[in-house]
Amino acid sequence: LPLGERLQRRIIDGETKGLEADLDEALESRGALDIINTDLLTGMKVVGELFGSGQMQLPFVLQSAQTMKLAVNHLEPHMDASDEAGKGTLVLATVKGDVHDIGKNLVDIIVSNNGYRVVNLGIKQPISTIASAAEENHADAIGMSGLLVKSTMVMKDNLAELDRLGLASKYPVILGGAALNRAFVEQDLQEQFSGQVRYARDAFEGLALMEAVMA
């Protein structure tokens, strides 16, 4: 198989043997982000489709996810880090009840490689923890990720809680994850939230929103 397809296949099959060598070969002609965005994410998309249609079982999805993580970790040192530091702070978490963190961690990598401090709280984080981390770290924005349909309701509750705590106007909120869409976030959720909530389709939109917050 050509190199790009081989990398996709490795993600789909959860095959880590020889993965780093293939990544190093790809790095000779392409940038790390390009490899993630084209080959690795295409592979994850196929995994999602196979899982969704019942053709792939959960343990294999987990292997694919682990392979994806390994690949991203291997590529991370090859991303152009910005010279600027401390452009602003983003507190980032996957919401309560949700374990999906590959997308969130990509947001972390891309935003932190562009000069921001990212406080990555991990997965299954209740809003109380997210809110205190924002306060303690003097955050400029809060980012929440969630992939499950039920996480969209958790996000709605989280926004209500930020309002209740009087923190809504203090922290612009960025939401991302496959179960969300722009209309749901920027119309439905925004209507009920006294602060500002925006939708990021991918990690780059997350970065753009962070830039907008700091502008």
Ligand code: B1M
């Ligand atoms: Co799960 N899972 N999973 N899973 N899983 C989905 C989400 C699902 C759509 C699969 C399917 O059915 N087709 C489905 C949800 C269905 C629904 O809710 N209606 C599902 C399910 C059902 C489940 C379980 C319930 C399965 C079970 O136990 N029976 C279970 C849930 C456990 C829980 O959370 N409580 C579960 C478990 C798992 C694994 C552990 C095996 C593994 C996760 C491993 C991990 O993350 N460490 C896993 C995986 C890998 C997936 C799929 C296949 C791939 C997700 C992924 O990593 N994509 C997924 C199918 C899919 O999404 N199509 C699926 C790649 C990643 C880069 O994309 O996270 O979307 P994504 O991030 C994008 C953007 O969304 C955006 O930027 C990223 C790209 O640049 N983004 C942000 C994300 N967060 C952002 C935050 C931002 C900005 C942008 O700012 C704050």
